[in-house]
Amino acid sequence: MSARVLVVDDVPANVKLLEARLSAxxxxVITANCGTQALEICQRAECDIVLLDVMMPDIDGFEVCRRLKxxxxxxxxxxxxxxxxxxxSDRVRGLDAGADDFLTKPVSxxxxIARVRSLTRLKMMTDEMRMRAITSHEIGIQAPEREAIADTGKGGKILLVDDRPSSYERLAPVLAEEHTVDVEPNPSEALFHAAENNYDLLIVSLNLENYDGLRLCSQVRSLERTRSVPLLALSEADDNTQLLRGLEIGVNDYLLRPVDKNELLARARTQIRRRRYTHYLRDSVQNSLEMAITDPLTGLHNRRYLESHVGTLGEQAAARGKPLALMILDIDFFKSINDTYGHDAGDDVLREFATRIRKSIRGIDLAARYGGEEFVIVMPETDLHVAGIIAERLRRSIANEPFSIEKGTKxxxxxxxxxxxxxxxKNEPVADVLKRADQALYRAKHDGRNRVVVADAA
Structure with a gap:
């Protein structure tokens, strides 16, 4: 699907010109002739990028941008x-208002087209994460936009790759006013330096003495550890071909020499804010994934995760000819704990019980809260004899050490x-294995509790 561009300008001739260029x-292309109309269109999520004039009759472009961001x-x-x-000063004002770029008419x-393509490509890459993050917000995780909007873009960690002392000795102190800055004058070492450190921004000169700056940018984009780090290129004013190639290979933004100090800071803040926003989105997605498979009280996997993965473990065991054991554990008289000491005490017991389970099993074992006070442990490459030893060891660890409740007072x-x-x-459904373990658990309860019972053979 083609990206949708909103052109905002109160001069019809300008609108027609941009519309023709983009349509080609x-x-x-959709259009608006004032700031108010542009804001309404954006709030209805009808565009992927905004090309915004500054001088308009109702709300100027700076204020429109500020409201959007x-x-x-x-x-x-x-x-x-x-x-x-x-x-x-106008460029800096626009960037400080939140603009992703500031182009002066007449625009090549x-x-x-290169800037529109690169920015819409970036937006589409984050749209899926945004939708997942919105889902996370709906299930109770804080929306990432709130942190992103409040972010100043300051306090970042920047690597400046420039082999001209007259250049980096002027630029590094400017950047250091707001960020931590490392200077790498040896371009052949820059990629290793970038990969070893968690930078928020790489600033790369495209006019290096004995090294191709574009090749370095391409290498940064191809390496897994640096692929998502924003790239800000420094270029000579008359080298449009080099800049366009840079945008095609993944450069996020550029500055033309001689570099204006305030614009350098403004563009650095913009890129660092965007990187942090992407991280907020990824964290939200990760949190939502963890919430989907994790029991929030105990931190163990939940029943949904168990049921979706236990079948795979069974298939792997059968295919490899390896044993697979399964145990169901139930806390004895748990209802009386809740009735006597309260549900908070019951939660304390469940959390501590999960901790002791984790200490008793291996990394390849799968432990899950099955429901209430019932837990399941699946043990690959484990026969009944070894499973019995593990179960007995766990039973003793529970029975021999009392559980703290009410903040340790009891x-x-x-x-x-x-x-x-x-x-x-070989082809036995794992559900049947689980059923036999449940029947063995029932016998353990019936025979007096506080014991381990092995299921009869099928």
Whole structure:
């Protein structure tokens, strides 16, 4: 699907010109003739990128951009200011308002299309993570946009790759006003340096003496450990071909020499904010994945995860001709703990019980809370004899050491009953193994609790 570009300008001729340029490159174009209309379109999520004029009759472009970037509904939409204003202070003002780029009219068709493509490509790469993060928010995780909007973009860690002392000796102190800066004057060492450190931004000169700056940028993008780090290129003013190639291989932004100090800081903040936003999204997705498979009280896997993975473990055991044992554990008289000491005490017992389970099993074993006070442990490459030893060791660790409740002010005795079974036939459903373990658990309960019972053969 083609990206949808919103062109915002109150001069019809300008709108028509941009519309024609973009349509020729197969972008879908929608238009707005004022800031208010642009804000409404963006709030309805009808565009992928905004090309925004500054001088408009109702709300100027700086304020429109500021509102877009401060609204969680529109914060993630790239904004490129396209205006006749050409002073460094105007560019800095636009970047400080949150613009992703600031292009001065007349804009080269090639530069314009390259920037639109690179920014829409970046947006589409994050859209799926955004949707997952929204789902995370719906199940209770804080929305990442709130942190991103509040982020100043300062306090980043930057690697400056430049082999000209006259250049890096001027730029590094400027960047150091807001960030931690490392200078790498040897381009052949820059990739290793970048891979070994968790940088928020790489600034690369494309005019290195004896090294191809574009090749370095390409290597950064191809290496797993540096692939997501933003790249800001420094280039000579007359080298559009080099800049366009840089944008094609993944350079995020660029600055032309002579470098304006304030614009350098503004563009660095923009890239660092974007990187942190991407990290917020990834963290939200990771949290949502963990919540989907983890029991929040005990930290063990939940029943959903167990049921989706135990079958695979059974198939692997059968295919390799290896044994697979399974045990069901139940805390004895757990209802009386809740009734006597309260549900908070019951939660204390469940958390400590899960901790003792983790200490008693191997990394390849799968432990899950099956429901209430019932837990399941699946043990690959384990026969009934070894499983019985592990179960008995766990039973003793529970029975021999009282559990602390009520913030450690009380200690109570706890015991467990355990039923064990084993995968006995090559194509036997694991559900049958689980059922036999459950029947063994029932016998353990019936025979007096605080014991381990091995299931009868199928």
């Amino acid at each position: 490159e197969y972008f879908d 401060s609204d969680p509904r529109t914060h993630f939409i790239p904004v490129v200011m396209v205006t006749a204003l050409d002073s460094p 068709d090639i530069v314009l 200690r109570i005795e706890v015991t467990i009953s355990v039923g064990i079974s084993m995968l006995e036939k």
